[in-house]
Amino acid sequence: MAKGGEKEWIESCEIMVAIEELSLLKNEGEEKKLSTLAFLHLSNLLLQVLDKIGPTMSVLSLDIRRNIERLEEMYLLDPSCNSSLMEIVEKEVKEGTVRKADSCSRAILWLSRSLDFSVALLDGVKKDSEQSLNQIIEESYKTTLGPWHGWIASAAYKIALQLTPDREVFVGLLMGKDKDNAKFKGEIYKLVTLIQPFLHEIHELMVSVHFPFLLFIFV
Incomplete structure (x- = not known):
């Protein structure tokens, strides 16, 4: 486990690591875009972003x-056969387990929706505006996760919004040390630009395998 300055350095480099991995996928071709490992890495990056917001999320x-x-x-059951999201989804369709809770x-569907939320959140944070973090989160939620949440989940979310930190505090935590605001915005812009086509591929996957009912799953 990293300690002290090493831990801070690792945390501050997470966005750059994500950029590098997504850039590699983009250069390797269309068949690599739905890599299971890349998707898991992005999902874990999302968790780190949410952790910096605090208990709200x-x-x-x-x-x-x-x-x-x-x-x-x-994935770990058989990395070679589950290396892509397409393989996992098609396997569940054939086995008749795709409808199971x-x-x-x-899991892929809900992770992609959560990533949609994170992209909207990061895009809002990098913009020059007077919006508070609370307002940015609320707008991001309404256009991504909100339409899929029932009244219980929505109510819990609205209560949690009262605990968001100041926007400046959140941006500072994301930037880490030795970074200026302009460089941070550039990194966020690049990350968002790389994530969006990846998410588009996942949404297309949900339609292409003939189970569009999944797109209308709510909680």
Whole structure:
């Protein structure tokens, strides 16, 4: 486990690591875009972003962790056969398990929705505006996760919003040490630009395997 300055350096480099990995995937071609490992890495990066917001996102973070664990377990059962999200989803379709509450297909769906939220959040943070972090989170939620949440999940989220830190504090935590605001915004812009087509591929996958009903799953 990293300690002291080493831990801070690792945390401050997470965004750059994600950028590098997504850039490699983009250069390797279309067939690599839905890599299971890349998707898991992005999902774990999302958790780190939410952790920096604090207890406000604890319910969402717990749900993301559960879905990550479910997908990781499937991947580790046979890394060669589960190297892509397409392989995992198509396998569950053939086995007739895709509709189950604990299917990996549902985990992928909810992780992709959570990533949609994180992209909207990061995009809002990098913009020059007078919006508070609370307002940015609320707008991001309404356009991504909100439409899929029932009244219980929505009510829990609205209560949690009262605990968000100041925008400056959150940005400072994301930037880490030895970074200026302009460099940070450039990194966020690049990361968002790379994540968006990856997420588009996942949304296309959900339609292409003939189970569009998954797109209308609510909680």
